[in-house]
Amino acid sequence: MSDGNKKRVAILGGGFAGLAAARALQNSEKKHTVTLINRHPDIHCRFLLPDLAAGAVDAKHLLHPIERLGNRFGFDFIHAEVTKVLFEKKQLRLADGREIAYDYLIFAPGSETNFHGNNNIMAHAYRLDNAVDAIAAMKALASGRYGTVVVCGGGYTGIEVATHVRRVMNERERPVDTIIVEARDTILASLPNWMKIYTLDNLSRMGIRVKTGATVESVDEARIVLNDTTVYDDACLIWTAGMKAPSLLDTQDAPRGPQGRTLVERDLRFGPDRFAVGDTACIRRGSSCSRMAVQAAADQGKHAAHNVLRLIDGEPTTSFKLSDWGLIVPMANWRSCGSAFGFPVRGAFATSLHYLLSAYRFYGINNAAGILDYARSSYRRQIRSKRKL
Ligand SMILES: Cc1cc2nc3c(=O)[nH]c(=O)nc-3n(C[C@H](O)[C@H](O)[C@H](O)COP(=O)(O)OP(=O)(O)OC[C@H]3O[C@@H](n4cnc5c(N)ncnc54)[C@H](O)[C@@H]3O)c2cc1C
Helix, strand or coil: CCECCECEEEEECCCHHHHHHHHHHHHCCCCCEEEEEECCCEEECHHHHHHHHHCCCCHHHHEEEHHHHHHHHCCEEEECCEEEEECCCCEEEECCCCEEECCEEEECCCCEECCCCCHHHHHHCECCCCHHHHHHHHHHHHCCCCCEEEEECCCHHHHHHHHHHHHHHHHCCCCCEEEEEECCCCCCCCCCHHHHHHHHHHHHHCCCEEEECCCEEEECCCEEEECCCCEEECEEEEECCCEECCHHHCCCCCCECHHHCEECCCCCEEECCEEECHHHEECEECCEECCCCHHHHHHHHHHHHHHHHHHHCCCCCCCCCCCCCEEEECCCCCCEEEEECCEEEEHHHHHHHHHHHHHHHCCCHHHHHHHHHHHHHHHHHHHHCCCCC
């Protein structure tokens, strides 16, 4: 039972949304019992996973222990997998059988790669959900087994991955054919035309081929077959063709939107005592959901925490206002493009913004210094390079 007005708040997920919520709850004057559960001991810097997968950046800059953040911000951390959410009993069940009771739940398990039900691809492709996945891809690329890398998905993650792989392998003087395969008739489908043109031009400079209107038909240890019968031998597949919400609520009576994301009200609730935030939450934007992005996740986590505190104090909740800082399509040769606060940005300036924001948004001063140092040396190598890359 909770002690008087001291409530138990459980946060499922220690990513950008969950940690922002934990921090905001413990920054308040009234201290409640905040328990955060995450399946990894560290928070992973997801926005630099493409750099990690290619072997460009050291993994140590992209991890920060959640236990340390718990000691700093004053929340309890449980390193465990949540296997079930029991809304009726207000409990979370952990993989080891423990049950964690809560008065309020902040549901923040993020997102995971969507293989669209294709088990063959799921078994053989590399994915980039977290640093563990990125390190697996990095080891495969470093093994020298592959002459071709196929990146499936022409969104900004796929483009980012392909450019890093191409650049790193060229620098190691072990160039690999790099191909982006996209099912639609264009890359970056939801972005403005000028970004598509700029990106296509840059990919072509880097010698990266783009195949639109194509999909992966089958894959095994080293052979990839496309639906147009193209076959790539000695090839490795990196799958970046979509994200979805984790399946944790699949058997629950919870409102769901596109990509299986939990539909939330304007105050981020999806039930009287529960909030969904970050990638897993769907804030309606016309017929689709809000974009999955770090800043949005952190803002939502913070807002849900404020609303939890308001509910505890018997006050009405407030509506969340989505603010979009913009987005960048990061490309490893420092010719990125995107928009920031409504203004178009491109080239080295756009790339610098990406790394500066990555350092700013992640946790740990040493990590920020490591990320900035990595970016500086990447830029130096780029301008020294005689190649067109
Ligand atoms: C490769 C890649 C590149 C990206 N690049 C950018 C970028 O450049 N800019 C940008 O703004 N965004 C980028 N994003 C998106 C950004 O990373 C997400 O929007 C952000 O991480 C969402 O935060 P979150 O807290 O919702 O989820 P996450 O940060 O994913 O955190 C969720 C946490 O919950 C844990 N979890 C899930 N299920 C369970 C469970 N059952 N039990 C216990 N723990 C669980 C997960 O392990 C994870 O630690 C990128 C994403 C990827 C994958």
